Amino acid sequence: MTKTPDSELNYRDAGVDIDAGNRLVERIKPAVRRTSRPEVLGGLGGFGGLFHLGSRFRDPVLVSGTDGVGTKLMLARALGDHATIGIDLVAMCVNDILVAGAEPLFFLDYYACGRLDVDAAAQVIEGIAEGCRRAGCALIGGETAEMPGMYAGGDYDLAGFAVGAVERENIIDGHTIDPQCVLLGLSSSGAHSNGYSLIRKVLARAGGIEDNAERARLMLQPTRIYTPEVLPLLAEHDIRGMAHITGGGLTENIIRVVPEAFGIEIELSAWQPPEMFAWLAEAGNIPAAEMRKTFNMGIGFVLIVPRDRVEAIQTSLVGRGHERPVTIGRVVPTVPRQARVRFVQDPTDCGERPGQ
Numbered sequence: 001m002t003k004t005p006d007s008e009l010n011y012r013d014a015g016v017d018i019d020a021g022n023r024l025v026e027r028i029k030p031a032v033r034r035t036s037r038p039e040v041l042g043g044l045g046g047f048g049g050l051f052h053l054g055s056r057f058r059d060p061v062l063v064s065g066t067d068g069v070g071t072k073l074m075l076a077r078a079l080g081d082h083a084t085i086g087i088d089l090v091a092m093c094v095n096d097i098l099v100a101g102a103e104p105l106f107f108l109d110y111y112a113c114g115r116l117d118v119d120a121a122a123q124v125i126e127g128i129a130e131g132c133r134r135a136g137c138a139l140i141g142g143e144t145a146e147m148p149g150m151y152a153g154g155d156y157d158l159a160g161f162a163v164g165a166v167e168r169e170n171i172i173d174g175h176t177i178d179p180q181c182v183l184l185g186l187s188s189s190g191a192h193s194n195g196y197s198l199i200r201k202v203l204a205r206a207g208g209i210e211d212n213a214e215r216a217r218l219m220l221q222p223t224r225i226y227t228p229e230v231l232p233l234l235a236e237h238d239i240r241g242m243a244h245i246t247g248g249g250l251t252e253n254i255i256r257v258v259p260e261a262f263g264i265e266i267e268l269s270a271w272q273p274p275e276m277f278a279w280l281a282e283a284g285n286i287p288a289a290e291m292r293k294t295f296n297m298g299i300g301f302v303l304i305v306p307r308d309r310v311e312a313i314q315t316s317l318v319g320r321g322h323e324r325p326v327t328i329g330r331v332v333p334t335v336p337r338q339a340r341v342r343f344v345q346d347p348t349d350c351g352e353r354p355g356q
Contacts, residue, residue, distance in 0.1 A: 016146045020116045024144060027122045031129035035139040039105070049140030051106050053165065060165040063102035067092040068159050072196040075220055077154065078209050082120045084222040085158070086127025087134070088193045091223035093162035094135040095244040095301065098227050099257070101172040101234055102164030104137035110159040111144045114151030124158065127222075134225045137162065170234065174241035174257035174304070177331055181240055182307050183254065183264065184314075185271060185328040186230075188300030192223040194247045195294040202284035218276060226301045229322045233303075237313050241304035245296040252293065254302050255341050258331060263340035266329035273298040292343065299328060 012018075025045065032044050041050035053060060069088045076085045086109075094104040109128050111121060121144065132139045151157070191199060199219055203209055209216045226244075233239060241257040254264055277298065281291050291297065303325065305313055314324050334340060
């Protein structure tokens with residue numbers, strides 16, 4: 001018996017639309033161009049992004065970071081709002097490399113999906129470009145991967161990669177931190193991009209996104225990018241250490257940059273966390289210790305500085321139109337058999353009080 005030949009197949013039949021990918025590239029080109037810096041060589045569409053360090057650095061050390069946005073993506077998809085999730089992606093990476101004192105230079109992204117929705121993807125990547133613009137770095141490349149079978153039709157995932165540079169002699173690694181230092185907190189713009197598996201569980205327990213649409217949209221507020229405020233400080237002030245408050249919250253992130261001989265005390269009454277955190281704790285019946293270990297509680301970035309430099313640093317920030325950071329704690333000698341991170345209510349030794 002003669003077998004009937006199978007019909008011809010093409011890549012689109014398998015679920016991958018190369019033409020849609022080409023349309024996406026054309027659509028995002030204007031947004032990408034707005035992030036360009038003089039050091040960028042070539043344009044979008046090559047096999048690799050080219051960046052010339054030039055002669056501005058004498059002894060540069062490259063600092064790299066990679067991250068994603070986690071399940072905040074699921075909230076963005078549920079709300080049908082993809083405009084700011086790209087800012088989150090950039091922020092999570094550039095804030096991390098800022099901790100070492102690095103100026104972010106360029107950024108690359110990876111966008112993976114089950115079926116390429118050009119409109120949604122363009123919103124995401126335009127958000128990435130906006131994040132790069134805010135951070136002062138160039139978006140010099142990226143990858144869009146359409147993978148049917150790996151992801152469901154409308155699902156997508158993101159990864160980002162940031163590269164920055166710092167003079168070797170100016171690397172901030174915390175080795176000069178001592179008990180004369182205090183913790184200065186810069187406010188967050190919300191939950192940033194951590195704890196969203198728990199946030200979504202709380203929303204579901206409270207009736208779902210439909211019953212909490214306003215709160216859900218508030219929780220989609222993009223992660224704050226701290227480079228415009230912090231980078232100018234590094235050339236002017238004695239910044240001993242910095243911490244980006246991400247997964248692990250206040251409990252685990254600040255102590256990562258503090259020498260083992262010391263611990264920290266965080267004064268809980270030094271600032272008022274945004275109302276959204278109180279709602280999450282109540283609606284989810286989440287213990288206070290779990291909240292502090294999961295969320296930033298309104299403090300997104302911490303500077304560790306000598307006590308006698310606090311006022312000058314505050315004046316510098318306010319003079320540039322930025323917020324006045326609040327003293328949220330101090331560095332203390334390590335006490336045997338005592339946790340290196342302590343949360344206290346007594347404000348006596350933690351410096352400035354709100355309103356002063």
